[in-house]
Amino acid sequence: MAKLRYGMVGGGPGAFIGEAHRKAISLDATAELVAGCFSRNHEKCLAQGEILGIAPQRCYPDYREMARAEAAREDGISFVVVVTPNNTHYEICKAFLEAGIHVACDKPLVTTVSEAEELERLAKDKGLLFMVTYTYTGHVTMKFMRDLIRGGEIGTVRTVMAEYPQGWLYKENDWGGKQGEWRCDPAQSGRVNCLGDLGTHVENAVATVTGLKIKRVLAKMDVVVPGRKLDDNDQILVEYEGGATGINWTSQFAIGCDNSLRLRIYGSKGSLLWFQETPEEVTLIREDGIPNIIKRGYGAVTPGAAKYGRLPSGHTEGWLEAMGNLYDSFAACVQAKNQGSFMEDMIDYPTIEEGVNGLKYVEACLKSNEKGNIWVSL
Ligand SMILES: NC(=O)c1ccc[n+]([C@@H]2O[C@H](COP(=O)([O-])OP(=O)(O)OC[C@H]3O[C@@H](n4cnc5c(N)ncnc54)[C@H](O)[C@@H]3O)[C@@H](O)[C@H]2O)c1
Numbered sequence: 001m002a003k004l005r006y007g008m009v010g011g012g013p014g015a016f017i018g019e020a021h022r023k024a025i026s027l028d029a030t031a032e033l034v035a036g037c038f039s040r041n042h043e044k045c046l047a048q049g050e051i052l053g054i055a056p057q058r059c060y061p062d063y064r065e066m067a068r069a070e071a072a073r074e075d076g077i078s079f080v081v082v083v084t085p086n087n088t089h090y091e092i093c094k095a096f097l098e099a100g101i102h103v104a105c106d107k108p109l110v111t112t113v114s115e116a117e118e119l120e121r122l123a124k125d126k127g128l129l130f131m132v133t134y135t136y137t138g139h140v141t142m143k144f145m146r147d148l149i150r151g152g153e154i155g156t157v158r159t160v161m162a163e164y165p166q167g168w169l170y171k172e173n174d175w176g177g178k179q180g181e182w183r184c185d186p187a188q189s190g191r192v193n194c195l196g197d198l199g200t201h202v203e204n205a206v207a208t209v210t211g212l213k214i215k216r217v218l219a220k221m222d223v224v225v226p227g228r229k230l231d232d233n234d235q236i237l238v239e240y241e242g243g244a245t246g247i248n249w250t251s252q253f254a255i256g257c258d259n260s261l262r263l264r265i266y267g268s269k270g271s272l273l274w275f276q277e278t279p280e281e282v283t284l285i286r287e288d289g290i291p292n293i294i295k296r297g298y299g300a301v302t303p304g305a306a307k308y309g310r311l312p313s314g315h316t317e318g319w320l321e322a323m324g325n326l327y328d329s330f331a332a333c334v335q336a337k338n339q340g341s342f343m344e345d346m347i348d349y350p351t352i353e354e355g356v357n358g359l360k361y362v363e364a365c366l367k368s369n370e371k372g373n374i375w376v377s378l
Contacts, residue, residue: 004031004331004338007070007077009063009092010084012039012048016179017106018083021133022052024323025081027310030331035070035077037063063092071099078334079104079129085182086190090115097122097130102334104131104327108200109355111190113363116356123352129337131330132355134204136261138322139279140296143305143348145209145265145272148284151302155269157210160238160246164198164261165254172226186229192362193230195221198250198261199365200358204350205263206248207357209272212240214357216377219365225253236365239375259319279318326350 006025011018018038025031035058038048042061049059060066070076079102082092090110093103097119109132110116123130136142149157168176175181182188183197190196206212218237225232232253238246251257261276273283273291280296294300297313308325311317329348336342360378368376 002335003029004078004334005034005075006031006079006081007035007037007058007066008033008081008083009037009066010039010082011036012041012044014178015083018081020320020323021081021083021104021106021327024320025327025331027321027324028328028331030327031079034058034075035060035066037061037066064095067095067099067101071101076101078102078338079330082106085188086111086196087188090119093119093130094122097126097128100126100128102129102337104133104330105355106133107204107355108190108196108358108362109352110359111196113356113359116352116359120352120356127337129330129333130352130355131326131349132352132358133323133326134201134208134350134354135319135323135326136201136205136276136279137208137350138308138325139276140301140305140308140317140325141274141279141282142205142209142322143308143325144294144296144301145263145274145282146211147302147304148272148282149210149265149267153270153284154265154267154272154286157212157240157244157265157267159244159266160206160210160212161264161266162202162206162246162262163249164202164259165249165251165257166198166259167253167255167257169225169228169232170253170255184228184230189230191230191366192221193228194232194250194252195234195362195365198252199234199236199248200362201261202248202250203358203361204354205261206246207354208350209263209274210244210265212242212244212246214361214364214378215239215241216375217361217364217368218373218375219368220373221365221369234365276319279322280313280316 037060082105221231222233233251236248265272270286326349364376
């Protein structure tokens with residue numbers, strides 16, 4: 001497969017997730033970074049570009065100019081990676097879609113359902129691909145659990161306990177540096193903090209693995225640490241179509257928790273347990289009650305999931321590889337689009353539809369909370 005060319009908006013000096021995307025894409029060398037608007041500050045953008053070996057004329061002072069210029073070049077980018085704070089995603093994604101460029105944007109997709117649906121329509125009208133990088137769904141073990149549930153291994157899913165607590169923002173007057181400051185600021189984060197940052201991961205992880213669709217939610221969203229303006233602890237009761245239920249908990253002040261995304265899925269014939277901090281293991285418990293720990297790299301893992309592994313068992317794979325797996329599928333789809341051989345069933349990454357669902361979940365939870373913790377349908 002010939003290497004694709006891609007660009008990035010965000011991911012400047014000291015930024016978090018942009019560097020992770022660059023490393024993840026480089027794992028399988030499917031695409032080469034050739035352009036960027038890494039920061040609103042052009043000097044910082046040029047400095048980042050120099051470190052990354054990008055030609056100065058392709059380090060743009062503004063993302064709109066980048067979209068226009070790259071679309072006009074014969075050797076322009078095939079896709080753009082958007083890794084800026086949440087409130088900027090909509091305008092940036094729109095500019096690249098309008099220029100005819102495929103988009104990979106980090107979550108949460110945007111800050112309102114109407115913006116999300118507008119981007120979805122635009123991508124569809126233009127025939128462009130749009131990935132939303134819910135990183136955790138790229139883990140081999142997540143794909144394996146999805147296959148097990150589809151194959152009926154635990155029967156009908158009855159209830160799902162899902163949580164993603166973090167502890168980094170537990171302290172009063174400590175805003176968690178550059179990354180925490182914008183997340184806690186309504187002007188940059190939108191109407192939610194914790195629910196957008198972590199809750200959308202939980203919603204997407206459950207949906208991806210179980211295939212369940214949320215019917216309605218009852219949300220208790222709290223602002224706990226003194227001085228915060230947005231939610232930092234969310235407890236959501238969920239009812240799924242078909243009658244399954246669940247509880248989603250996210251927090252930013254749970255001392256001792258780092259990226260503790262955990263799923264416990266209970267079905268009519270068995271249970272599945274998964275913890276993102278030990279992402280190479282799935283615990284499957286059948287009706288005999290015996291816990292079976294199945295590790296990535298072993299023959300028990302379904303072929304559709306196992307194919308994403310890069311190393312033999314015991315050589316640990318993790319979060320960067322999960323992100324790389326999303327890009328493997330996305331890059332293959334972009335290549336196929338370029339060659340005219342794309343088919344919908346090639347997609348094995350989170351699409352814009354999932355980004356829209358994330359915003360629908362957020363808006364329903366906000367409404368439930370504002371109206372006194374009532375049930376709200378999605
Ligand atoms: N998938 C995941 O697991 C995951 C993890 C962390 C963050 N995220 C998401 O990634 C996004 C970025 O988060 P982060 O923690 O990397 O933030 P960050 O503050 O570390 O980095 C943001 C970068 O965007 C740049 N930027 C801001 N506005 C810009 C603009 N208009 N044009 C060009 N550059 C601009 C900043 O200069 C900075 O370099 C957020 O949407 C966040 O929710 C996802």
